[in-house]
Amino acid sequence: MKTRSQLEIKRQRGDFIGSFAVFGYRKDPENRHRLLVDEYAAGVVRDMFKWKLEGISAGDIADRLTAAGIPTPMDYKRSQGMRYSTSFRLKEESVWDAGMVLRILKNPVYIGVLEQGRVTTPSYRVKRLVVKPREEWAVVENCHEPVIDRYDFESVQKVLALDTRTSVSGKAVELFSGMVYCGECGGAMIRKTVPTAKKKYVYYVCAAHKNEKRCFSHSMRVETLDEIVLDALRRYIQDVINLSDLLELTDTAQLQQAGMRKLQGRLEKKREEIDRNQALLRSLYESLADGVIDRDEYQDLKKTYSRRRAEAEEQAEAIQEEMSREMGNFSEGRGWMEQFRKHQNIDALDRTIIVSLIERILIFRDRRVEIVYRWHDEFHWQMDLLRQAQGTLPGREAV
Numbered sequence: 067m068k069t070r071s072q073l074e075i076k077r078q079r080g081d082f083i084g085s086f087a088v089f090g091y092r093k094d095p096e097n098r099h100r101l102l103v104d105e106y107a108a109g110v111v112r113d114m115f116k117w118k119l120e121g122i123s124a125g126d127i128a129d130r131l132t133a134a135g136i137p138t139p140m141d142y143k144r145s146q147g148m149r150y151s152t153s154f155r156l157k158e159e160s161v162w163d164a165g166m167v168l169r170i171l172k173n174p175v176y177i178g179v180l181e182q183g184r185v186t187t188p189s190y191r192v193k194r195l196v197v198k199p200r201e202e203w204a205v206v207e208n209c210h211e212p213v214i215d216r217y218d219f220e221s222v223q224k225v226l227a228l229d230t231r232t233s234v235s236g237k238a239v240e241l242f243s244g245m246v247y248c249g250e251c252g253g254a255m256i257r258k259t260v261p262t263a264k265k266k267y268v269y270y271v272c273a274a275h276k277n278e279k280r281c282f283s284h285s286m287r288v289e290t291l292d293e294i295v296l297d298a299l300r301r302y303i304q305d306v307i308n309l310s311d312l313l314e315l316t317d318t319a320q321l322q323q324a325g326m327r328k329l330q331g332r333l334e335k336k337r338e339e340i341d342r343n344q345a346l347l348r349s350l351y352e353s354l355a356d357g358v359i360d361r362d363e364y365q366d367l368k369k370t371y372s373r374r375r376a377e378a379e380e381q382a383e384a385i386q387e388e389m390s391r392e393m394g395n396f397s398e399g400r401g402w403m404e405q406f407r408k409h410q411n412i413d414a415l416d417r418t419i420i421v422s423l424i425e426r427i428l429i430f431r432d433r434r435v436e437i438v439y440r441w442h443d444e445f446h447w448q449m450d451l452l453r454q455a456q457g458t459l460p461g462r463e464a465v
């Protein structure tokens with residue numbers, strides 16, 4: 067068992083233990099457990115993420131790479147290994163497919179995270195490989211230089227999740243694809259084209275109404291939505307930038323204290339909840355003994371209170387973890403703001419901007435549009451901290 071546990075230690079430490087570096091990296095000749103960026107392949111990976119954010123499908127990305135004569139990860143690996151061999155000739159054509167592209171787009175190795183030990187052999191006699199549950203993988207962050215910005219990586223993961231819900235074939239997606247919802251019933255809004263003699267009009271309509279006549283008949287022209295979203299987004303970007311600038315000017319210690327007070331308040335609430343459920347559990351047996359409730363009710367209630375207590379305990383633990391993180395690197399929690407600053411002064415929308423900054427868009431019956439921005443909780447959180455640090459809300463501990 068010795069070799070196995072040593073391997074485990076290496077994984078936990080974030081040592082790279084594979085025999086080949088993943089596409090985009092090469093092994094450090096000085097330390098074969100470290101990964102260095104392979105600039106050529108990393109450039110290809112960056113293009114792939116950029117294209118995906120622009121709304122290009124994995125299949126089309128694969129075709130682009132093939133057309134450009136970019137070697138697949140396998141062919142590239144071979145070409146590197148045989149660099150000095152005279153017999154080596156590059157294959158006529160290296161053909162990419164959507165699966166290869168998706169494997170790269172989903173791999174957190176590109177943001178510096180190593181996920182190892184995903185598979186195991188159940189025993190030394192059985193050579194079959196078994197995929198372990200995710201929580202048993204060795205996941206270590208900041209192992210090596212990232213190739214992709216963390217926020218871009220997250221945006222791509224979001225886009226991939228949207229794709230599985232929306233895309234029919236491999237064609238490029240529409241600007242708001244998968245993100246527009248009906249404010250009345252919460253279902254998806256879908257595009258409906260109405261051709262007239264002169265031109266085609268495209269509207270967003272509630273799918274529930276169109277298909278089953280549930281919900282309300284309401285619609286909005288795509289151009290109108292485009293204008294509303296652009297206008298609102300520009301104002302929101304400015305709000306985020308203003309907030310970010312104000313935070314920069316505010317004393318870090320004061321902000322940190324405000325943050326800790328808020329978290330402390332949340333923690334106390336959770337502790338009260340734990341105590342309350344604990345007390346309820348204690349009184350439950352008395353109620354049974356007094357004949358106030360019967361056995362079945364007793365069992366049911368016991369299960370409910372125990373579950374609530376366990377949930378509250380878990381949440382309390384998460385808050386405590388957040389508190390220690392907050393103590394560590396405080397300003398790291400504001401990195402998302404740069405995503406908005408990057409798009410300051412936009413004069414048109416594109417898919418990358420939409421998926422990077424917006425979570426979803428709701429259209430109501432009265433043609434009101436509500437935009438849920440990404441990191442909106444963090445926005446309010448930072449706003450509260452700023453108010454508290456500036457003392458504009460004395461004594462009020464909004465939790």
Ligand SMILES: [Zn+2]
Nearest residue numbers: 248251272281
């Ligand atoms: Zn609806």
